[in-house]
Amino acid sequence: MRLTEAAPGARILAFGGYQPAKVVTNDDLAVSVDTTDEWIRSRVGIASRRIAGPDETVADMAVAAGGKALAASGLAASDIDLVIVATCTAEAPIPNVAASVATRLGIVAPGAYDLNAACAGFCYALGTASDAVRVGSSRHVLVIGAEKLSQWVDWTDRSTCIIFADGAGAAVVGPSDGDTGPGIGPVVWGSDGTMADKIFIKDRNSFIIQEGQAVFRWATTALHPVAKKACERAGIDPTELAAFVPHQANLRIIEAIARRLGAPQARVADDIVHAGNTSSASIPLALSRMIERGEIGSGDAVLLLGFGAGISYAAQVIKVP
Amino acid sequence: MAMTQEEILSGLGEIIDEVAGVPADQVTPDKSFVDDLDIDSLSMVEIAVAAQDKFGVEIPDDQLKNLKTVQDVIDYVRGAGVSA
Secondary structure (H helix, E strand, C coil): CCCCCCCCEEEEEEEEEECCCEEEEHHHHHHHCCCCHHHHHHHCCCCEEEECCCCCCHHHHHHHHHHHHHHHHCCCHHHCCEEEEECCCCCCCCCCHHHHHHHHCCCCCCEEEEECCHHHHHHHHHHHHHHHHHHCCCCCEEEEEEEEHHHHCCCCCCCCCCCECEEEEEEEEEEECCCCCCCECCCEEEECHHHHHHEEECCCCCCEEECHHHHHHHHHHHHHHHHHHHHHHCCCCHHHCCEEEECCCCHHHHHHHHHCCCCCCCEECCHHHHCCECHHHHHHHHHHHHHHCCCCCCCCEEEEEEEECCCEEEEEEEECC | CCCCHHHHHHHHHHHHHHHHCCCHHHCCCCCECCCCCCCCHHHHHHHHHHHHHHHCCCCCHHHHHHCCEHHHHHHHHHHHHCCC
């Protein structure tokens, strides 16, 4: 046996992001829930978030972001042979979101699966996409993180309704050539099932519940070694990073991890300020906007770190397309 | 080896400067975290974790609400350091 279609590495060709139209500010929330703009900004870092329309689905948002990434990549729909949708908020258990998204984007008969690793979903999906391209199972992968957390939130619960929001982000992954080297580093992933009860939705008729303080303590202590290991495995020193893009869970968590990273020069993503916590969409959405604004440029090394319910986590270094 | 009031205060000053940006010389025993130093419950978690690393004393989340002043934390660390 030989791997006849193997590639020397994988890289990201393009990103795309989508936010629903409806803006919900902290003041909007303060009308019906006991909270203030000042409290939310200081504890969580959010100024405004986007909420999907009542009939707007996870698939709709995935198609929007995926379509943008595909267009930006310069590839045709027929070039994509694998679609992965990272999501934990799909409306129905079957069929998966990925197969329908592929059809709607004109991608014919790709491999298609959904991946549920909650807020670590995009990093997990990106890792599996990269591996598929390297070994030759796939040539070009459309990786999407898409979430409609708003349909799982108790809008009278001020501990969650101020945090969670909707959106989608996507990346097109393809082979890198032997000269430029890989553009996606190996994933460092892990989990802690002893903390399964810290962030959960009990069943399809229930709301999301999280123990904020316990999650904060865990995230600010357990993750910086994972982040550093992802750099090490990619042969990158943290001081070489142009940016650090962790899951946009809470600005205080982001800042606490960044402080322990040993990368004072790296730009730290704060997309949460105008996006809220969009679970697996948060990282690709942040990246697509940072690129649009010119905050990171082609060839820059960026560290991604997803973490969330499970507890699941995954980190890898990427090169900006 | 038991730590002194001064050693713990000094160590705490460094931690609070790093976590909350409050200059170490403003960290005196009588100061209240919330009222005087403008330190909220999330920063208290970070301070507790850093104190654990520095002093080897675990401060669980459910104890944090009882630690209202700098002296409260010093007493906690010294109290926990006494061997059974």
